[in-house]
Amino acid sequence: MVKKMLISMSALLVLFPAMAFAEDPSGATLNMGLNALWVMLAAILVLLMQGGFILLETGSTRMKNAGHVAGKTIFTVGLCSLVYWALGYGIAFGGSGNDFFGWGDFFFDPAKTSVDNGLPTTVFFLFQLAFAAVSLSIAWGGFAERAKLSVYLIFTILFTALIYPVVAHWIWGGGFLAQDGAQDFAGSTVVHLTGALAALAGTILLKPRIGKFNKDGSANEILGHNQVFTALSVLILWVGWFGFNAGSTVAIGDGFFGFVAFNTQLGAAGGAVAALLISWAVLGKADIGTTLNGALAGLVAITASCAFVDPWAAVVIGLVAGILVFYSVRFFEKMKIDDPIFALSVHGAAGIWGTLANGIFATEELATKVGVGQGGLIDTGSWHQLWVQFESVVICGVFVLAASFILLGIMKAIMGLRVTEEQEIAGLDLSEHGNYGYPEQLKKPSGQNIQA
Amino acid sequence: MTDPGWHQLLHGIARAEDSASLHRLRELVHDRMVARLPQQQTEQFYAELNDAHDAMIRRAIQLAQSELARLGMGTPPAPFAYLLFGSGGRREQTLLSDQDSGIVYGDSPDGEGREESRRYFAALSDQVVQLLLGAGYPLCEGNVLSSNSEWCRPLSSWQERLGRWFDEPAWEPVRYLLIVADSRCVFGAPELHEELMAYFYRDVIQQPVIVKRMLENTMKHKVLLNVFGQLLREPYGEDAGSLDIKYGAYIPMVNAIRLLAIEANLRETGTLERIRALEEQGLVQRSEAAEWIQTFRLFLRLRMMTTERIENGRFTTNGKLSSRKLTKEMAEELKSGLKVGKKLQRRVYRHTMNRL
16 A cells, blocks of 8 residues: 555656645646647647548549558648748738738747747647648648649648638638637638638649549549548548647636537537438438548538537537538539549538538627627527628638639649649559559559559 | 231241341341330330240240251250240340240150250250340340250259249349249240249248248339439439439339239239239229339330430440430429339338238
8 A cells, every 4th residue: 555655656756746846836837738738739639630631532532542642641741831830820820910911930930938828839839730731631632633743842832821821810810800700710711611722723723533524524433442541531530620629729728628529529420420311311322421521521510610609509510511511512523523532512611611600500608708709690699790700701712712723823834733644544653653552453554454 | 916017027037047137137126116116105015026026036946946956966855945034024125135044844754864855955045045145135144044054954853943942042042033933934835834833833822931031132122212202313424314214113113013923823924914913813902003004104115215226226225214315294204103113112011021
C-alpha cells in the first residue's frame, strides 16, 4: 500500500514538477495550459484528417492513380504549410489589415511564449494552418485523375496565399462579414465551400475524365478502386472532425466544446442514415457511396452551426444534408460536371446548407454565448440572421469561384492543366512519378494489363 | 394466319436443307415481324413468331437426324422428346431469343441399349445445337442445352434427377426445378414429357416445403418501381435512362404467375395461359385475372420494343427499353402495370407463406 502510494506520488511529481515547489501556478497559467493542450490536440486531429483525405481520394479513384493521389496530398500539405507560414496567415489574421484582408505577421515568427486570448499563438497558428490544408485537400477533389503535378504545385501556392486566407479573414479574422455577424463556427463556408468551389473551377476547366460521359451525354460510373478505403476515410474524417468543430472553441472555458462535439456527432449520424435511406428508396438499392457521402455531408453541414443550435436541430441539419448530397450528386452528373470525389456535393452543397441552416435554427441563447450574430428564424421569428448567412455564402462563393477561375484560367493558358490523353490512360502514377502505387497489379504500358 | 406469304415462309422453313438456308429464312422472319410489330395485336404477334421459331427448331432436328443417318448412325434407338425451356417453353420467345433445350428419351432394358441411346442422342443434340447456332440462335449462357449431358437423359434418369433436386432444395436445384416447370415438348414423343411432368407435379404436391424455396427464387427480381412509385431507370452507361423491361417487369411477373400455377398443379407453360387457367379453376377472380392479362400484354409489347437493329443489319437486344422510345403515356401505363406486378408479387408471397 505504502509502496503504491510512493510510486504514484513520484509519478505525479514527474508529470507536474510544480507540485514539488511551494509556488502554485496562477489561474491564468492553468487556463492557458489547458487551452493550449486542447487546441494542440484539436490541431493534431485536424491534421490527421489528411489521412482521411488520402484514403477518400484514393479509394474513390482508380488503381492506376493511387500512388499519385496519396503522395501528392503529403506534398501539398507540406507546401501549404510553408506558404501559409510565409503569407497566408498574415492575410487571414495579420493585425494591420482592413475589412477585406489582413496584413502583417508574414513569415510568422512569434515570441517563444507569446500568448493571445489565453492561447499560445503558435498553437493557434498550427490549428489555423490545419484548416487551410483541409480546404486545399477538398479542392483537389475536382482535379483528381487528370491534372498535372505542376498544377498541384502552383495552385497550392495561389490558393493558400490568395484565396483561402481572404475568406478566413472576412469571417474569422474580423473582416466585414464578421462585423455583420455571419455565423460560421468551424468553417462550413470558410473551409468547405471555399475548397468545393475551387474544385468546381478546377473540374470545369480540366473537363471530365476520359470515359466519364458518353457522346449522347449519358454518364458512366467510374468506380473507385477500394470502397473499404473510402469507408475508413470517412471514419478518420469523422473522428478528426471533433478537433475541427469542438476545437474551434479554441478554449476549454466552461466545457462548451463538449456541447459542440455532441452536436457534431448528431449531425454526422443524421447525414449517414438519411443518405442510405434516400438512396435505398429512390434507387431500390442502398448505395454505399451515398451513405459515406451522407456522413460527410452531415459533418460539413453541422460545422457552421454546431455551436449555435439545439441538438434536435443538429439532427435535422444532418438528415437534410444526407438527402441533399444524394440529389446534388445526381444534379452535377446531369450538368455533365465530373466530380470524382463528390467534393462539390459533400463540401459545396452541404457547406451552403450548413451555413444557411444557422439562419433558421440558431438560438438567441447560443448566439449570445458564442458572441456572433443572433438567433435564427425559428427561435426569434426574425429573417435577419438568415439574410446575413445568405449574404456571406453568396459573397464568399462569388469571390472564391471568380478568383479560382481567373487563377486557374491563367495557369491553363500559360502551362496547361491536364496531362495528355495517353498519360491519363496509363495513369498518373506512371506519367507523373514513374512507378505505379500498385506495381504488382499493374504493368507498364508495354504489357496489356493497363486499366483504361 | 391470313397472310399467304407467311405460310410460304413456314413451308420454306420446313423444307430448308441446311443451317445457312435456315439462317436466311430467319432473317426473313425477322424483317416481316419487325414490319408488323407496330400494328399487330401482341398475343397474335407472339403466337406467330413462336410458330416460326418452333418450325425452325423442328426442321433443325429433322436435318440433324438425316445427317446422323448419313453418317451411319441409323435412326433414333428410342423414342424421344425435344424440350424447350425458358421463353421457348412458354412460347414467349422474342425475335432474338437464345437456345434453352433438353432431350428426354425412352429407357432401354439393358446396358448396351442405354449406351447406344446415350451416344446417339449426344450426337443428335450436338448437331441440332450447332445447326441452330448457325441459324442465328445463340447458346444459353447457363449451358441449359440438349448438347449438355446434364440436360439430355433417359426418362428414368430424369426422374431420378428431379427426385434428387426435390430432396436437396438448395438454390441451384430449385432453379433447375423452376426451369423444368416451363418445359414444353416441341418435337418427338410428347408422352415422354407428360410422364416427366407427372413425376414433377407428384413431388411438388408431396413436398410443400419446396414451394417455399421456389418462392425465394421467384422473388429474386424486383419490379422497376421505387418506394415513391417512380420508374427505376439505368443510372449509368450507354443505356443510361433506359428501363430493364426484361428483369424489372417481364421476368418478375413470369416468375410470380409460374409459382401460382405450380401451386395449383396446372400444366400450362405460357404465362397468359396460366393466368386463364388460374381463373378457370376459380383461384383468381375474373377482374384480377383481366388486370394481370392486360399488364402482361403490356410487358410483352414493351419487351418487343427493346429490339434494336444495329449497323450491320443484325438484331440485338439487352432487354432494356431506351427512354427515347418510351412516350409519356406509355410511361404512365408502365407505372400502373408495374404497380399491378408489385401487388401480384406481394399476393404470391402471402399466398405461399400462408399455405405452409
